[in-house]
Amino acid sequence: MSSILELPSMSRRSLLQGLSATAALIVLHPFAARAASNQAHLRLMETTDIHVNVFPYDYYADKPNDTMGLSRTATIIDNIRAEATNSLLIDNGDVLQGNPMGDYMAYQHGMKDGDVHPVIKAMNTLGYEVGTLGNHEFNYGLDFMFKVLGGANFPFVCANLTKGQLASDPKKDDLFFKPYLIVEKKIKDGAGNENTIKIGFIGFVPPQIMLWDVKNLEGKAQTRDIVEAAKAWVPVMKEEGADIVIALSHSGIDGSGPADKMENASLYVAAVPGIDAIFTGHQHLVFPGPKTWDGIKDADPVKGTLHGKPAVMAGFWGSHLGLIDLLLEKDGKSWKIVDFTSEARPIYHRDDKKKVIADVADKKEVVEAAKAEHEATLTYVRTPVGKTSAPLYSYFALVADDPSVQVVSQAQIWYIKNMLKETQYKDLPVLSAAAPFKCGGRNGADYYTDVPAGNIAIKNVADLYLYPNTVQAVVINGAQVKNWLEMSAAMFNQVQPGAKDADLINNSFPSYNFDVIDGVTYQIDISQPRRFGDDGKVLNADANRIQNLQFDGKPIDPAQKFLVVSNNYRAGGGGNFPEIASDKVVYQAPDTNRDVIVRYVHDQGTINPTADGNWTFKPLPGTTVLFQSSPKAKDFLAQVKSVKIEEAGEGSDGFHNFRLVL
Template identity: 75%
Template sequence: MTVSTLASPAFLTRRTLLAGMGAASGLVLLHPFAAHAAANQAHLRIMETTDIHVHVFPYDYYGDKPNETLGLARTASIIDAIRAEAGNSFLVDNGDILQGNPMGDYMAYQKGLKDGDVHPVIRAMNLLGYEAGTLGNHEFNYGLDFMFKALSGANFPYVCANLTKGQLASDPTKDALFFKPFTIVEKTVTDGSGATSPLKIGLIGFVPPQIMVWDVKNLEGKAMTRDIVEAARAWVPVMKEQGADLIVALSHSGIDGTGQSDRMENASLYLAGVEGIDAVLTGHQHLVFPGPKSFDGIAGVDPVKGTLQGKPAVMAGFWGSHLGLIDLLLERDGKSWKVVDFTTQARPIYHREDKKVVADVVDRADILTAAKPEHEATLAYVRTPVGKSSAPLYSYFALVADDPSVQIVSQAQLWYIGQMLKDTDWKDLPVLSAAAPFKAGGRGGADYYTDVPAGDIAIKNVADLYLYPNTVQAVKINGAQVKDWLEMSAGLFNQLKPGEKDQPLIAAGFPSYNFDVIDGVTYEIDLSQPARFDNDGKLVHPEAHRITDLKFEGKPIDPAQDFVVVTNNYRAGGGGKFPGIAADKVIFAAPDTNRDVIVRYIHDQGTINPSADDNWRIKALPGTSAFFESGPKARGLIASVKGAKIEDAGEGTEGFAKFRLVL
């Protein structure tokens, strides 16, 4: 197998894509493999969707507004044109279709699936001519019965070689599987001379073994999982014996170069090394491959050519943002075929101009029609209460006192991580939660605050609590690192002079999303001290300690004691440059977004109590006060603030109200 010199040909640019769609001109630009194949050569294009997460419509249900960056209806609109560029082609899906937005929750929790019903995402996919699909980890979120009912409506087979009905056999090929491990698709391909020949394509699927942790309540005693690479090594020879000319792995598993280990979550790099596999379709990580940045510097990975251990691979983003393409030039040698060249690409449905999103494609009308009833029902669902709050959720004072909008995020994170870690090596460690206010004025303006009244909470209100599609992660750190985490957060504030009145409180240039509050400990912030770290996490005042009286369970925190801190992937991965917090501290990377966890928590609790527990406050400095700004609506909430004395100080700038913090 050789690497093509055509890895980034001009015909793959957005302009030529649009020209290739050429409704006006009818022009179709063939891939060079199709245009120049010899008499014994054929071009085969593999098309991948992955991590659709029920996003059929280009719509953000949390924000209750259209979104140009997502939707299978958008991805679908380029499939016909992309097929036309190829000599021969087929389409597969790489998993995570049933859960991930409120339509998925509506189908599982509200409407349900009766015998004969077809899930709307499956109904849409049936129109696109998929050859096969594999399972993603999120297929299991609603239980096995729901998954089987949903997938039974597909007009194409599902394959998964490492999900078993019970204990693992000594030989993986003897495992009792829920699905066929693979399927062999027989195609008639046209070569460069116009002659046709048979081609048998083997498609084998894999799911992350970690579903047994992530969905233990749905799977315990009912299923088991096997290591991805182990299963592949056993089944690929069987596929060869059954006549597969070409073997493509549908791997709902990402790319991790830290070294092969048993039951890896992101095993696609090592899966590519299995003899007999010709191409790997990846997913799960919600990233784009080939592409820059995400996978640079990993041995065995070429993020420009799109190869894993020299074999073609692709990851097509998420939510329909891209269509993954692997183009193979096949050569017939007697009765067998071999790959002699290839290109890979993840083709987007949009681009950005001056930070604005510009759609490259339009909706495919029949795909929208297929899911329209459920889309409209989902809109009603997200606008309908799914729980109640016993207290208002607002962020007007989140930067000066413990805050209910941050409190509820921490409560949900702690509820979730308790389930996730209960059967792990970290189950006995104390767990803390870090969360920050996202909507806290600033450049967003005087109305840019969370404001949900007590009473009914609708799903779309969760977007008011948690703006970003982050995923839950947990890190293991010690008590000294917990303190440094809080010291970094305390950089939000200016240093105050004791005894001086009406000083500016909030430091310019410090984003509110980096002001983490850690629940599970109690502490005070002494603003007579300078900030210990600058905004880049550099130690600038070694003698300074703003965080005082830091306690765990009522006792001074032990600097050497280990803690688990649940947060989000941005912070756990080093976002905000918090000292000592980086990817090497991560012990758990969840498949779920923080927003989904909050929705599940509200659904589970029925009525939530987000009242701030006053676990932190700014330390008293007699005779000292400071000014800060907030939204005008904050005036009516002053009396409800715990742990801080606040006074109305008149009008602020640009529509803000001015307040005085009396210390």
Template identity: 70%
Template sequence: MPTTSLAISRRSFLTGTAATAFVMLHPFSARAQANQAHLRIMETTDIHVNVLPYDYYGDKPNDTMGLSRTATLIDAVRKEATNAMLVDNGDFLQGNPMGDYVAYERGMKDGDIHPVVKAMNLLGYDASTLGNHEFNYGLSFMDKVLAGANFPFVCANLVRGTQLASNPREDSLYLKPYMILEKTLKDGAGAEHPIKVGIIGFVPPQIMIWDSKNLTGNVTTRDIVETAEAWVPQIREEGADIVIALSHSGIDTGTGDMMENASFHVAGVDGIDAVFTGHQHLVFPGKKDFQGLAGVDTEKGTLQGKPAVQAGFWGSHMGLIDLLLERDGNSWKVVSATSEARPIYERVDGKNNALVGDDQRIVDDLKSEHEATLAYVRRPVGKTSAPLYSYFALVADDPSVQIVSQAQTWYIKDLLKDSQWKDLPVLSAAAPFKSGGRGGPDYYTDVPAGDIAIKNVADLYLYPNTVRAVAITGAQVKEWLEMSAGIFNQVEAGKTDQPLINPDFPAYNFDVIDGVTYKVDVSQPPKYDPKGGVLNAGSSRIVDLMFDGKPIDPAANFVVATNNYRAGGGGNFPEINMSKVILEAPDTNRDVIVRYIVQEGTINPSADANWSFVPLPGTTVLFETGPKAKDFIGEVKAVKIEAAGDGEGGFAKYRITL
């Protein structure tokens, strides 16, 4: 079987060596006096097993990803820094086919080293925390992976068992809540001094929803900010000079208990000096994300005045916080700070150009795992009579979503055939996972007719979710669709070229429900906001909702096949939560798709156009998709689409006549 070489090219070698050879001295290094020291703390986050610059779904190299590339930036900082540390912010264990290959085929025996940990061990991390995806393969698997690391993990809000103590300090924690690392600093005059660096970690409390199958009865979680407020004083009491937070939690200035994205509020905890964030797959500081939020300085890189960084995803950036420390008696304090997120690539003239080359140690050490993963993803499992693509998944019924629903419906009907639910009609809810967005203009499913390999199935369903079924009423089906329809902006009838897609609405929450037919009236305001809050209680975008050719009965009962994320309340869909679950299946949605294809031999995923837009005379809207969409525009049913020029960042613009 052919393999793809990741040997470093002359061009990438030159760009990589340039990054290390041409070093600009940071102002703190130049300014540091005899009683001052410059400490550089680097971050990686949301690596998702993307250790190499290779897209296993597309089976081709990709310059936008790879810890082996981020490692070159790390090496450059270390070469010129007097004092440097490296931390990881979690979500390293799951997210691409190499992770699935290890979890589902190779396995992890006691003493095995996971490939992502093997790479991280080479880089010499000082500490890491856990992200939500560390739990996707179960606690036992995670434990074996963590055991192979030569650096510590901290997490202060993951509690063993099912009960929380009266206060966070008395919780029986799964990992150490924090570490105090004793380091040696060289000051501006070259003298060496000891420093104690406290490092505390946090995971989103929502893991109890997203991975309840693996976690319920074994662990529970506590609010991030509550936990920080309890532990940070103790870290200070134990002598930490500075305290940094590894917060696998994004940036949100809203308030509430058990916040998923709590890093803004973590920064407000007294005693924390710097916050390393992640989870959202965004970049901070920068000119694009988190603009206009009170207390968030996207130019200086501060949250409530504290330095913070979020380093993208898949190794796309290295986060860097520079601290100017001043010795105050026998302790250190932060007197100034800067923050930045350094990219491994840039986009020029619609193309991704690598800014650095690989750390060849990582490429060489993971050669066997890379080749094994290639063999794993290239294995055929069946055929498709029609192409599978997601270029129009947000604006029309789509083959990449259709095949997921076909497989889920087939699977759930079989499991329920002898149950009390056997006579209820089975619907299926599925959303597009690869639909451009932050992933770029090439981030779409595109599988030609013919053989389907495992890599294609992973491409259709990115995450190792498990199948679940919920029992709901016709009225609740409508509300589910009303929530999904929030992805569309409200448009004005009779007006041309209005933007259709709300960029703040995650594409993975745009569920299409198969088994019913319906239309979406985008002239009406959305009923729900992207987080599930009611915006316009009287609005009704979903019209002509039909089952079996007749208007759906609001009181009728239905089974809906979905995944553990949605059934557990993920996305905050109205009334969709664990109370509606009637089946927690043992299989992942991906495995169900593979088994469906194997059984069918040849599948026909052609979209059946079960949903469309309400016609609005004289009205056109615009949306952006990948440039390869032009090859499939003639196959889209029920929607009139035409090319409308170039979009931004390599995307193509299209017009829909409503």
């Protein structure tokens, strides 16, 4: 497997070199071109949520990925600086954790005194002015965080992270970092003359770090509400002469209304008097941008404003560079903003076939800065981090409780119980919903998970969990749990009792919507029609494919509340599951499901993914059905205990037929 430092073909290398050449065609921003003698153009640039992705490389899949990488964003930075008369680069947090390079540095390398973290080495080549903290900075503990950030040649600010209990006045809090920084910057005006402007930067971290990293922060730190901290400190910045104040808010955009210690508070930060522009992040989204932000009062996703002030969110993993361009005008001795634009500029695009096309090449200095750690990380992801006592395979994931799905649920339950143990949800029974991703279908007879018993490496996790979803949890009742499973049961065609070798699988229903819910037991009666259509609307109100649904050995109580852990796709309404949508979400985790699996394997040492058989088909005497799987599935027949499966001859397109005896 080639690393990003050994591009796999001359065509790829030639393409990226060509992209660098075309990037040289630079056009000045209109503000720079038209600024008068008493005006100046200032370009503010943001990276956010880099998550240690220095390289355009997916360590989980162990292959290059053109949608990510600070080495690519760096090239954008160079081009964008050339478009501006004056520019500043900031980082908005979440740099230290999020991919295997971060884990390698924390768990294997260890960061000895004098070491500089690779993401910091890379950032040090780019001329950052200031940065703030993201919630993931705390994942490896305070000592590690301070050691890493100490290697940066630029300062960090954070106004709402204290060393102890909150003071009666935010300005009296004992803060870990300076709450703000005022930079005296020399800028050129439209006539080419140098002037001094005082730019203030104030930073914020989500208060939820006290929940997400309680084991690292309990008794050592405390957080204050973001807006409360802003209201206290911004007037001080103005009193100290800041001409403009820029908020570095590692916090997303939520229009549900202000609330105490709000996680995504950037919209309400923008409303604080004295703040002139807002850099946001944390949500891994793009602002300005389409659809996501429609309907949020006081947010303009076309112009790129929050409460009328310029704002930007620059994606994640280096996918975009956030830009706020200001046309400044001197008013006596101070400067004011008279015009602005906002943009999130990507490092790639997709063609008509949705194929990813890189728009820029890597910046050599960034690649060289972290080259050694990148190569060490490749060795790390290919090295076992734990063991599995049984093979992980998905050959029968659509017809029987499955070990590849089982381990995902085990990891999700382990994670959510730990994260919510000090919350109001700690006493709710926990269920886990997980689906098989690699189950043949249109992707062919080789498209299955197959990890043998024994050592398991980080890259094997990509086989278990294909998508970079994040963990989310919903609170629903027993009746809604049943309907969730009724929707999942659309995976199967209706079969008449007594049928011989009927076709089982509904090939129009994607496997990633076939959720298995662990923590309950149930049977699926495929003699009944499906209850819900693909849109989640009722097709057959009297249909009850889900039979004998039990919790704790007893019929489930339709009114009982359950905490169900899943992912952001399902919890947010993906798949049109009835009554499962964002209004049911009670917890949005800062971690991806893949990362949770890696942590679970690391914590357990040896995992036991043996399927517990919590679901099966309701017996239909005299009935058999057929399904297809890989020919390799024949080697695992003896391991399936919950159902009776037989070989049924060669299938089509490289698949093999199997018979399920009901």
